[in-house]
Amino acid sequence: MNEAAKPELAGRIALLGNPNVGKTTLFNRLSGSRHKTSNFPGTTQEAVLGRITVDGVEHQLVDLPGIYALNLDSSESSVCRAVLNGNLAPEGEAPAKPDTLVVVADSTNLLRNLALVAEAARFKLPTVVVLNMVDLARRRGIHADESRLSEILGCPVVAMSAKSGENVDSLSGAIAKATPPTAAVGDSEADAERWADETYSAIAAPAPEDIDDDHDALTDRLDRAFTHPVLGIIAFAAIMTGLFWVIFSLAAYPMDWIDAIFANLGGWVEATLPEGAIRDLLANGVVAGIGGTVIFLPQICLLFLLISLLESTGYLARAAFVIDRVMRPFGLSGHSFVPLLSSHACALPGIMACRAIPDRRDRLATILVAPFMSCSARIPVYVLLVVILFPESPTMQAVAFAGCYVIGGLAGLLSALIARRSFLKGKSSGMALELPSYRAPDLVLSLKTSAERGWVFLKKAGTVILAISILLWWLGAYPNVGPAPESEALRTQAALVSDSEQIAALEAEADTLDQRYATQRSYLGRIGSTIQPVFAPLGYDRQLTIGVMASFAAREVFATTMAVQVAGTEEIEDEGVQNAIATAERDDGTPVFTTATSWSLLIYYILAMQCLPTLVVTAREAGGAKWAFLQLAWMCGTAYISAMIVYQTLRATGLG
């Protein structure tokens, strides 16, 4: 969102709280869609900035990382401390103490949350305490006296439910009246705990004995099932398979619409504009290039929607322990689960999340293998190839797609094992993780996350990928060599015959010869022909070699590159981009995508390191360029050898 033209904001309001207290839900309620994401400089902690109107004046709203305590020796805690002290602000903002601090507390777990309130009160900033999830607490028979808490603290307290919207309106009034807490908390950890204990006794209404036993019994049963050594793994596998099946069956519809829209657009450009370089650029470079990428938007949005829905149910924390059992033999722990799961979106946040892994060797191993996880940039390539491999069977497509994720995961685990047995020798440390209450999935929050990720993808399609498309088109279209020598004979022959069908056939053949002649002699063709021998053992021709090379700029460019390369040779507007790529031909007229080539490509893309930003972040987070080189050499070597084995085996057994 463009914030540059907006007037200066009146002040800064910071949101602080434990993880899983509904802080992000409250942030979204307060700021609506008006927010942007940046970083805290010098850290890898994400800063989310929004706006909130208090008393008719716009304020800046900063969502701080969720923390259990301010005094911990963790990156999240130190970011929060620095912001509250006025030493740190999100990138592009001047560091200053927040004008108001909003501490969000979970009403269903008040005692622990009061300890953080006590720590926050020491900063003596104008403060408001939010007792969130009050609706859930009420249902469980938990009551707290917020006006008594307000008296004890000496600052406003608001009980609300950010999720249902109950009483959220009164927060801006409370922010306007925020005052520094007057409560004397003391300096030590024990002081803060004692204050929390005393305050809790004063404000919490005594509950009937064992009030939430029914609730507990159900949660106990679910927890035991989801973390069970056998049941837990079956549940995890079933949930993940269901997730990918839904993605494939639902995304097919919008993908068809997008395909049709871009096919029509290309046809319209060709029909409307006069023949020439501009028309070719627009139809074959821009429309085909962007279309080849945007078509994967539905899948990316659905993946993030479903993962976010799953996360909001509380299941993922249980899954971390299931995964812990799987990862431990490989020298990793459940601590690596969140970084590795995030890496399925993008390796960058995944590698940054590795900071939360306490053990250094554990952390290094996770950083090294994180890019083996299938990131969203690989989705377009996977989709393209599994559809080519199984054109008639959506079920097999889903199985193969899920299989890509499994292969990537296994490669990561085996690599971690090798690392933990050699240069990162040692056992990984145990895990302690809060298991949030089971809740109904939060559709609003998940839709928002999904829309954000989709928007980031579209922005990339409109900038980096557009630029690469235009460059590729230019490299492919020039130098203009004119018609092929053989095609002139065909055209002469066409002029002599009278049957119109025969004329059309001869001219079509001549056009194909021309196109192939021009492509081979273009800059792109020459580059491809030069490098192609390197990839020949993997079964790639000149066009695929160019696709693979272009992917080092951004993996999702592969489909685009193929679309731009085939754009001239096929009638894209009749068949759609996907079909045009699937039926593309080599220079000798044989298909580009045989079964062996497609499997070999799929394996290559699952395993290869083709992302410069990831290498940069690896070097930074692991503490040295040697780790990035190791990652690059290890991943590309594994990819090359595995793809070669797959291709040669399929060829030798006659399956390809």
Add this chain to the structure above:
Amino acid sequence: MVSASDPTQPQPVTIPLTQLQRGRKGRIALSDEASPDSAMLRAMGLKPQAEVRICRLGQPCIVAVKNQCGGGCRIGLDRSIADRVMVCPAD
């Protein structure tokens, strides 16, 4: 982490969390202060005098931390960590 019980009283029996039976309750006595997780566990709610109930034994060990007036949280612990957390069993 220090024991929160009164030093003049006879010390109650403390056992590792993992020796508490499933469904039984206890109070946190102390945890291994040298452990790197100790400050984190304390901030997560496993502090002296906190009332806990064992929901699952084994790997992972799941404990519910109970607030006196209802509510609380659940924490999953690796068995090696749970072994170092000492509790006084409640009757």
